[in-house]
Amino acid sequence: STPAAITSGLATASRRGVLIKGGAALESLNAIRTLAFDKTGTLTEGRPQVTAWVPLIEESESSLLAKAAAVESGSSHPLAKAIVALAAERGLALAPATAQKALAGSGVEAVVAGHKLLISAPGRIEAGVLSADCVRQITSLEDKGNTVVVLLQDGVPACLIALRDKLREDALQAVAELKALNIQTVMLTGDNPRAAAAIASELGIAFRAGLLPADKVAAIGELNRTQPVAMVGDGINDAPAMKAATVGIAMGSGSDVALETADAALTHNRLGGLALMLRLSRATHANIR
Numbered sequence: 001s002t003p004a005a006i007t008s009g010l011a012t013a014s015r016r017g018v019l020i021k022g023g024a025a026l027e028s029l030n031a032i033r034t035l036a037f038d039k040t041g042t043l044t045e046g047r048p049q050v051t052a053w054v055p056l057i058e059e060s061e062s063s064l065l066a067k068a069a070a071v072e073s074g075s076s077h078p079l080a081k082a083i084v085a086l087a088a089e090r091g092l093a094l095a096p097a098t099a100q101k102a103l104a105g106s107g108v109e110a111v112v113a114g115h116k117l118l119i120s121a122p123g124r125i126e127a128g129v130l131s132a133d134c135v136r137q138i139t140s141l142e143d144k145g146n147t148v149v150v151l152l153q154d155g156v157p158a159c160l161i162a163l164r165d166k167l168r169e170d171a172l173q174a175v176a177e178l179k180a181l182n183i184q185t186v187m188l189t190g191d192n193p194r195a196a197a198a199i200a201s202e203l204g205i206a207f208r209a210g211l212l213p214a215d216k217v218a219a220i221g222e223l224n225r226t227q228p229v230a231m232v233g234d235g236i237n238d239a240p241a242m243k244a245a246t247v248g249i250a251m252g253s254g255s256d257v258a259l260e261t262a263d264a265a266l267t268h269n270r271l272g273g274l275a276l277m278l279r280l281s282r283a284t285h286a287n288i289r
């Protein structure tokens with residue numbers, strides 16, 4: 001294929017929401033045998049909704065929600081946006097939060113109204129802090145596909161917040177198209193294994209759950225040693241894994257950093273673009289040889 005043919009292929013792709021950053025990226029895509037996906041914001045819409053609120057102390061729900069939203073107000077994580085949106089919907093005024101700190105892949109902390117608050121994945125909380133009954137309630141919510149986070153106030157569990165996200169409408173078809181192209185698929189997620197299993201079984205793909213951002217990098221490194229792997233993510237916590245992959249593919253709705261550093265992007269957030277991308281790389285490669 002001539003450089004002109006490559007250019008025209010890339011232009012056709014870009015009109016369909018598939019951005020491939022040059023001939024080298026196109027050539028690398030041809031070698032890909034495995035596609036790894038982030039879950040939240042990639043396979044799912046990244047717009048979770050609060051589905052359950054379980055109080056664990058005497059404080060009112062609106063007081064705790066206002067505090068939780070204050071803690072999350074500085075975070076760009078989809079779970080944070082859902083909690084902040086719920087507080088806004090209820091017309092709650094947020095107290096100022098200080099010392100806000102994101103704990104990548106596990107939660108966020110801040111000081112609000114003189115209290116030290118932590119919102120955390122249950123699996124990242126020290127053993128013994130959550131009662132056996134509390135753990136049972138978490139497990140039952142997670143089995144239904146929810147992500148559960150715990151709000152701790154001065155180290156004391158104050159409430160459970162369950163959230164659920166929807167699969168992207170084209171996720172199932174996109175996975176089927178990739179299988180038809182003989183591409184292996186795996187979901188790498190920081191979410192808990194039960195919620196991850198619920199999503200993965202809907203899609204029929206393999207998964208690894210409970211991964212911190214560094215664990216995602218290690219998993220990509222491991223896969224990449226056997227066969228070239230591409231990582232698709234929104235860059236919220238998974239930009240390092242996208243960089244570690246042979247090809248990093250960013251969702252268009254993701255972070256600016258992800259879009260800049262990725263080798264390719266799905267600018268319309270359509271997962272169907274993945275099969276298009278791979279078919280184009282194969283066609284171009286066949287033409288070159």
Ligand code: ADP
Nearest residue numbers: 039040075077080105106107121189190191237
């Ligand atoms: P994913 O792999 O699904 O994109 P992340 O690595 O972004 O997940 O986050 C993993 C887990 O860490 C979440 O399921 C959640 O329990 C927790 N978490 C991370 N950031 C936040 C936050 N801002 N608020 C609440 N929980 C968070």
Ligand code: MG
Nearest residue numbers: 038040041236
């Ligand atoms: Mg994510």
